[in-house]
Amino acid sequence: MMSGSKGKIPKSCSKLDEDGNEVRRGPWTLEEDNLLIQHITSHGKGQWNSLSKSAGLKRTGKSCRLRWLNYLKPDIKRGNLSPHEQLLILELHSRWGNRWSKIAQHLPGRTDNEIKNYWRTRVQKQARQLKIDSNSNNFLEAVRLYWMPRLLEKMEQNAKSSSSETPNLAISAAAAPPSPIQISHPAPPNSEMEIEEISRVLSSPESFDEDCGYREDITGYGECHAAVADWFGEEIGMSSFWNSDELWQFRRFD
């Protein structure tokens, strides 16, 4: 696996720590990834500083931990966020704010870093275009009134099309090229019943635990995994989510 995942040529640099030991920084190389994976596979994780040393890595413990959690961990799900996941992020962020790790706990296979990046690059961009603060009530209102229904609509469309031409995930998985690290992906919600359930839970305050989150597994696909690269390959065109009439209505909130 390539550091940076896009075929970038790693240009790691080194510096010396206070003991004069070399400490590498920057993108991880394939060799470093393999060392870390092998070491965690045989010895387990934890004690990151000593793990780094005993694995022969010239990295800080912090760096090793981050690399593992955000990139190498076997259950990491990659690819675009599905409308379902986007909906959850919007909903959970409206409740908890920038509690990225807490939000990530409700999106299997997604990291807090990924969710944070999504929020900063997509959601905040949308707020900037509307010229409203992404943490303001106006923006939350706009999200609830327009963005969330759009995502639900998209999920319903997807459910309908997938029920008429249900892809054979098992075949897709079998046909997928072998990966050096087995990454499994949660299967998406693909029935109208599931979507209705998600809508119900999202719109029902009673179904929400104050501190622990949803009482039910609203992700609906808890342990179900299939090796599909990306359920919702089609990118949701965020910038076109709101038409000019809607934009005008948002600004009336001000």
Next chain:
DNA sequence: AAGTCACCCAACCGCGTCTCT
């Protein structure tokens, strides 16, 4: 074809919290 810009995301940093001695 070359330059510029915006976007995306991996990785780093600082700081608060937890755990161990």
Next chain:
DNA sequence: TAGAGACGCGGTTGGGTGACT
């Protein structure tokens, strides 16, 4: 109980990439 080290979280940065001019 206090101090040190490890861990975890949220904010920020920097470089690669593709779109646009």
